[in-house]
Amino acid sequence: MSMTEAIGRMQSIQSMISELTTRPVDSAKSTAISAAATGSLVDGGGDGSFTQALASALGTSGTGTASLQESLNSLTGISGTTLKGVSAPVATGGAATGNDVVAAAKKYIGVPYVWGGTNPATGMDCSGFTQRVFKDLGVEIPRVVSDQMRQGTPVASLAEAKPGDLLVSFGGNHISIYLGNGKAIDAPVPGQTIQIRDAWEQQSNLTSIRRIVPAGGTS
Missing domain, CATH: 3.90.1720.10 (endopeptidase domain like (from Nostoc punctiforme))
Structure with a gap:
């Protein structure tokens, strides 16, 4: 993992932590998100690796920004929450053009x-x-x-x-x-x-x- 990739991943994690500080979070899920973030940085995986680990820990599925949003919603218990620093995906109705x-x-x-x-x-x-x-x-x-x-x-x-x-x-x-x-x-x-x-x-x-x-x- 390059220095740029590491910085980018840390920024994403910091954004998530910032969002979570304003929401009540189940202690078990807090442990899960911390483990997912730490594991991603240690094993050198990409953003997809972090998202996949997070999704697995929280019982959601898939990878990418949409899955990260789904995982955040699961973590906070509030649908429609937007993760700071991560834009919601554009709806494409299928394959992107x-x-x-x-x-x-x-x-x-x-x-x-x-x-x-x-x-x-x-x-x-x-x-x-x-x-x-x-x-x-x-x-x-x-x-x-x-x-x-x-x-x-x-x-x-x-x-x-x-x-x-x-x-x-x-x-x-x-x-x-x-x-x-x-x-x-x-x-x-x-x-x-x-x-x-x-x-x-x-x-x-x-x-x-x-x-x-x-x-x-x-x-």
Whole structure:
């Protein structure tokens, strides 16, 4: 487990603990959540490992953000509780499409850029942002651009890109989500926030275009 992954996992756990301090919690379940969190950090598993352990301890099922929410509801005994720092997944009615990616991405407009960041409560970098967007839809992609740019299927050119596609530029130093009509959304640089802008990626500086889920909308 890398340092970035460890920090991200600790932030998620801290967010959960913060939420739980405001709710009455059964002592046995408190022990279960602590064991799940500790076990995940020790064994080096990903967020899915933590969620799975939590779900198992609390008698819920599945992995991902939706399962984490389900587990929190089980822990507090209150449905509809929202875990701080974890956005509710976008309802897709089935398999996610590029349109769902666009909708999920727009929820994070205004979140500050933080290098190495993966938590929308504190800030995200470009690949932390794209990973979070797909995670909200139940789609797991790697943490860093160099790995994300090898996921899904290649798109030949910017002219063929569709909303929801990943635009990788400058040799893998940056990644954004294409919105269509020449627009993109990304976490740009320190001092700025996640924003929609004219896609500054041009065919000349694009390294890769990747389609992770079925295309949505028009280019």
